[in-house]
Amino acid sequence: MARNTFDQDETLEQGFSMYHVKRLYDYMRPYNKPIFFCMFLMVISSILGLLGPYIIKVALDDYIPNKNIAGLTGATVLFILSLIGISWIMQNRIKTMGRVGQDILIDMRHDLFVNLQRLPFTYYDTRPHGKILVRVVNYINSLSDLLSNGFVNLVADIFSIILTMVFMFVLDARLAWVSLIGVPILMAFMYPLKALQRKAHQKLSTKQSNMNAYVSESINGMRVTQAFAHEEESMRVNEHVCEEYSNAWLGAVKLNFLVWPIMDNVATLTVALVYGSAVFIFVDNITVGLLVAFVAYVWRFWGPITNLGNFYNTIINAMANLERIFELMDEEPTVQDAPGATELPQINGLVEFEDVKFAYEDDEMILKGVSFTAKPGERVAIVGPTGSGKTTIINLISRFYNINDGRILIDGHDISQVTLKSLRGQMGIMMQDSFIFSGTIMDNIRYGNLDATDEEVIAAAKVVKAHDFIMSFEQGYETVVNERGDRLSVGQRQLISFARALLANPKILILDEATSSIDSQTEVLLQQGLDELLKGRTSFVIAHRLSTIKNSDKIIYIQDGKILEMGTHDELIAEGGGYCHLYTTQYELLKA
Template identity: 55%
Template sequence: MARNKFDVDEELEEGFNASHLKRIFVYIKPYQKPIYITLFVILLANIAQMAGPYLTKIVIDQTIPNQDYTELFWIAVIFILSVVVTGLCMRYRIFSITVIGQDILKDMRTAIFSHLQKLPFSYFDSRPHGKILIRVVNYINMLSDLLSNGLINLISDILSVIVTLGFMFAIDPTLTLYSLALVPVLFLIVMIIKTAQRKAYQVLSNKTSNMNAYIHESIAGIKVTQSFAREEKNFEIFSDVSDAYRESWMKAVKIQFLLWPGVQNIAVMTTCLIYYVGIRGLGVDVSTGTLIAFVGYVGNFWNPVINIGNFYNALITATTYLERIFETLDVEPDIKDLPQAKIMQPIKGNVDFNQVYFRYEKGKDILKGTDFHVEAGESIALVGPTGAGKTTVINLLSRFYDVNDGEILIDGENIRDVTLHSLRSQMGVMLQDTFIFSGTIIENIRYGKLDATEEEVIQAAKIVRAHDFIKDLKDGYHTEVKERGSTLSAGQRQLISFARTLLANPRILILDEATSSIDTKTEVLLQEGLEKLLEGRTSFIIAHRISTIKNSSRIFYIDNGQVQEAGNHDELMAQKGYYYQLYQAQFDLLQAL
């Protein structure tokens, strides 16, 4: 799969549809009870707020002309109570909505992060990690206002419109119809703007993703940048990426801001229309109090309509991010448990590759009928030219990928018929790319066995000869290391990673260039510790140093997708075949040095 880059826009594989909005309610459903309580409080606030204009009408048309001071007093008390009730309800609404919204966002963020843990290597190989990161952080955060305020506020505003219309129709139905005369104009404006706005925010989403990807890549490669004095060139590239983001943002907000003034102008024109109709008496006969009350209700009607318009704006914007989020959630893991998968019982370590075929790309087989049997407890070294399929063998055994044809058995059990967790939890894998997490050294070593005691950690470190340098650090095993272990040498990182793998006490041990960053002296000490550890375990070792694999039970020379030679070091040297040539080439190189 071709890798998407920071300067390539991501195309949506599937456009937006209404089901995306429906999927939001999957995350809202667990919070139905607090939402219903909040909506009841909002309805109570709306009713209390609507009392103001109606009380004003009574005072102007009835109380003041009749000089009824007792009635005026009680109306004032009712008015003050309505203001207090409205204030208390709004305070509860703000707090409740914020809590519910953030809980929903947390659930969505958890869902996408959990899903990412299950996706295959090919997904992460096909796009910059910055474009993946932005989905978990930025895009979810972009939905914050929509979910924290938007949805419940939308319902609140709809209730407000309904309650307001109820009061308006109760006072004067004809004047109410005049108040709604310009609503069709609003819908026309919305229909014109929505398509252009969504497209503009799709472009903005792409440019945001591109910029995030380039920043992430630049930070990850900062040492290389400074080593080759590329700062100025990288700044030029960043400027171009940043300019593209700025231009797309300006275009998107220009379109977005067209709606608000449109709704605002319609609201003002409606107020003017009410004054004109009320004063001229065009089909209506209203008192001064009624006219003033209606103007207040028109404001109460159009304010939530404006809010609904703003919500629609936010919704159109949010759909762009929802498309990206659900696109990620819809990516099916290539490697997953079959419906009938069972728990793999404790394994002995017999491994069989039966006529295994595998390809990363269509029409280009890496393994071509690979066939071999390994007895439990054997240590198998895999050697051969670059790209021959050595790493592919261990990736298939670990089920990071599935075979295209053939089968892989452990103790006679097809690894596709068991759960991934029960398989991988009994295997120790140390890949060529060593990764150290931020935290203490002891936490890094415990990564594969969280319940390990400190004594067990120290014992594993001693076996791989990591203990000697760890104990000399400032805080020993509790020394804090930075992300990727940047404060440690490459060899130290590999020793810690090796201890982490060994601590898991695997029945099958896989080492892919595990000693590539360890100096020769340390490697000799490491081999001494490994001899004891490898007893009784099945192990697969990939290494370019012949010294690392000479003592293996058997050596497989892999080339052209098959095992070309198999045997121990002495047997293969006697054959004077591929392995003999490889050994001689390394020996001659060492002699030349």
């Protein structure tokens, strides 16, 4: 999968097609009833709107010359009633379609979010998160107008155009033909514009995505930016992405704004032709009332055509975003249950790596044939230099990535053939980055097991020695923390994540640098609790502080994606290899 950065335009793997329109219609289908009802209302509204000029014609040509007061009063009342009817219909349409539009957006957001949950680490590794966010939030929002007004108005406008033509032909077929001259002229202008608009809107959505990605990255990296006093550089980049966005916006809007004047000019030209032909060619058979009514119909004919132009702008914009929304919705998780995957039964915790080869990106093998066995209940430590592949190994146990070659077995079951849920549901994982969700400390720990009682949460916190610092907060376990865990120190965040992993009560426990930021005194206390707790569980521990893994049943020393040494602490020290060197260096440093 190609990597993308905030300043790199995303290319679409698949262009716009009728398939996208069909997909959009699938979302609208459940709301057919209110949508068709609103379309029906709009058709009635068009008919009422078209009555106006006819009433004026009758008033001008018949009632006023004949001083027919009763007829004139009746026509006025009818005219007012038609205006009231139109306004009632408008109100109801806005209310109903507003609701329907929002409901459709909720359905689309739901489906997008469902797929986001399924997508593997690789997907998130390879693109800025702001670019994902923009699809779920901004692009979906941009469909609101199309769904609330666009389609209903489209049908009403088409109906209105046809009905107006009928009125025009009934009134005077010669003038009706004259007023249609504008249609091919309009087509000749609009056709070449279409391709330009489509490109401009695609560019706009790409630049919006880039801008979002940079803002999101800047917020996440704000502390580093301020620490290095790089605000100006950051602002310069921001100005650049904003300028690119605004240029793209201007480009798209400039083309959109061409649509309306073209239509207006063609409409004016048509009216002029109607007047001209009425005065110079068909002068004998035309009354004032007929001409006034006819010109009113010509404007009414061009009104919906102008609306169609606006609808066209909306749909061009929406389609550029829809392409990306559906692309994300259709993104197939590369890590998913194999066909016929079975449930992993309750495990004992035997983990076997058989000649596992793995690459994040095709060209660079990270694990180059890793084999080891961890027996149930064994405590396995994985050590090695930075970037040697330790985290990669433990990420593979939970199948966050698919391996390129070899096999990983748990209790003899190949993990690629069992369901992800049954596999991950039996593991407790504490990752290097102790992520804290916004909410209370209690909720954050309970994330490990949503069914756990408050007492169980507190018990887990006590085991990892987090209870005391939690209780030192005024609100204890109910203290609200945010996404970055800003109220908490890094060590405190680690302890909370630790408690979360334990609460899952897993047969396999994975601890990646679980205690790297915890003071030595707390760590000693924690180790005592842990010894008891890890009994009966297979655990994988990664720790740079080697004193914490000395007592492990097995230490795996990995370098450059290969296991170089494996054994107990004493055995590896006796071997005098890489582990011994690492350990003695650390020991010397501590002594110094």
